[in-house]
Amino acid sequence: MSALTKNNFILKISEITKTVPIDEVGVEERVARLNSRSIKKESKVQALKLALSMIDLTTLEGMDTPGKVIQLCQKAKEPHAALPDLPTVAAVCVYPNMVPVAKKALRGTNINVASVATAFPSGMSTLDAKLEETQQVVEDGADEVDMVISRGEFLKGNYSYVYDEIVAVKEACGDAHLKVILETGELQTYENVRKASDLAMHAGADFIKTSTGKVKPAATQPVTLVMLEAIRDYFYDTGRMVGMKPAGGIRKAKQAIQYLVLVKETLGTDWLTPEYFRFGASSLTNDLLMQIVKQQTGVYQGVEYFSND
């Protein structure tokens, strides 16, 4: 998806950001209904492994160290030594200065390195600084860039600013995949979530992502459903598949399966791959592993048998 031409620019932006009415009660009811799906037996095992393969194993702390990142990469490659047949996670997500460390640790694997950029998590910086940061992480080897939108500008109604910024970051990404973080916890309404999703997709996002994980509430299922429906409408209109990444607050295997049900019944099975769906989570990994072991052995293993990274 290329940037919009100048001639129809104004019209297009207003078209893209047209308010799509969303009924809050209806969204929440739909989620509740989908949560009542009962996933058992083989379909549960399949879901647990699928969810594992969709994880962006993440560490985004001010006190992150190269050692911690290297250990996280180990976990990404081999989630649980006792179960050698498990899939690896999709990516390891780190701060920009840790990209070279992660890249080196993951050399020779299919696991991507994702880096947050554009003054994560607030996005309160100049466009030049954001572009420079993006170029830097891509140069250092990031396969995926997780940018944040300028929520201040968005809430102000300055949609063209937000749009231009995403287009520019996308350009700076080159071949790297761009995930656009909407920070839905700051967007106030489902209509705004929808609007920001539309804006990001039209500006070229490969993925849209709920949250930084630094703001509460982070990912919720109703917000995710609204975004999935935006992805569906965008697909109906353009034929292009955009990915989805709920991030933050997803800790339990049960929740992960509920998210997969949401994806399956909203967008269909084509989206059920790490190429189009990711979980931004770290503590989820261990619960998934624990449940997989439980499915195989019939008993829960103690938490101390799973590595904390």
Place this chain on the structure above:
Amino acid sequence: MSEDSKQAEAVEEKPYKPTSPSTKLNFDGFWDYDDAPQSADHVEYKDQYELFIGGEFVAPEKDRYFDSLNPATEEKLTSFGEATQQDIDKAVKSARKAFDKSWSTLEPKERGKYIFRLARLIQERAREFAVLESMDGGKPIRESRDVDVPLAAAHFFYYAGWADKLDYAFPGKKAKPLGVAGQIIPWNFPLLMLAWKIAPALATGNTVVLKPAETTSLTALKFAELCQDAGLPDGVVNIVTGAGQTGSAIVNHDDIDKIAFTGSTEVGKIIKKSLAGTDKRYTLELGGKGPNIIFEDAPLDQAVEGIVNAIFFNQGHVCCAGSRLFVQEGIADTVVQKLRDRMETLIVGDPLDKNTDIGAINSEQQYNKINEYLEIGVNEGAEMYQSSCKIPETGYFCRPTLFTNVGQSNRIVQEEIFGPVLTVQTFRTAEEGIEKANNTPYGLAGGVWTDKGSKIFKTGSEIRNGVVWSNTYNKFDPTSPFGGYKESGEGREGGLQGLYPYVNLQ
């Protein structure tokens, strides 16, 4: 009229045909849910049920029984006694005796206690009732568990509360019970309809003779057991099973003071004829062909969900189903595309599976009737779309079906199908939508979808329906009255209004 608007009208008269979309979602194959059946092991039911008269189970006078099938397996589930004239006499006599001797003279708050007890007993045995309801009637366990049974309990709780507060319901008047109520209920919501009938009747001090539908009598007789457990005085509730003739014997019985009927318009008309010239009070809750109107400013994804809920809830066996979809023309293609994709995700199959969205058609008779209508629709030139879902080989199952290219004059648009079959028409102006919506002998329920409050009030008040839902569909609550205009019935059930049909005000 200008030339342009004439042309516009000419275009408008053509039935709506969707354009084929270039993009379609894929719901096939990968990651299908495994079976998740609700266990039925703990549920007990007898091979044969007798009639419940005067507080005990008694054999029918003629000793005739009829079988009841599980529509999902076509296997016999149990059998019920066939009540004939003599049995109805007995039941009415016992109800009359109970009315005179105990129930009408009981302290209102004591009556309330019994009804509260029934409500709690339903709650306590909710899972058992849900499983039986699904086995006997074919509805998905998700619905019997989450809708039918909890709502039935809620109705008893609600009317239990009214029992000693009738003076407040009718200020300045004294509410006197009528006497014996004859109640005939349909097969689509067996226990829930029983609750709708029995709870207000008991709360106001009447006694009842109730006939459940012949294909779904099981939960009514299970409820009879609850009446025994609750210690309800003998004869206050009598349950007689049988088909049309049994119902007719109730309707025509001299010592019955009130008839409450829920069922088809056809039978409703017969009942009304037989009641003409008698002093029996009556309420009729009959058929429907509900319009579901989607304006272009509606929240579309939620509207699609509402359309699905309106027509595919309980296999479409719902008198207030939104079986006629009216979509404003600008969004028709979008809505139909979304609807088709949504229909692909509906799971049709074993009613006891927790993931089933659409269960079995209630009986072979109904199954044949629906298929007849599908044929009629195709012969009328409508375009039929059915979801590609797998359906079980045995049992009565019907794919969710959508008809486009239909006209107002088509039979599938005019007649109640009572199955998972939706017709789609478009409209340009609100006036046109309202006119089409009202162009039906029915007037039970309808839906309006728009983001604009004023449009909700305008359309909602102009479509002649007893119930109008806005931005939702098929929501029920015991506090809310329910009933129809025109051939959809007379009288209201539920809420404060639901007390009127059971009292004489003095």
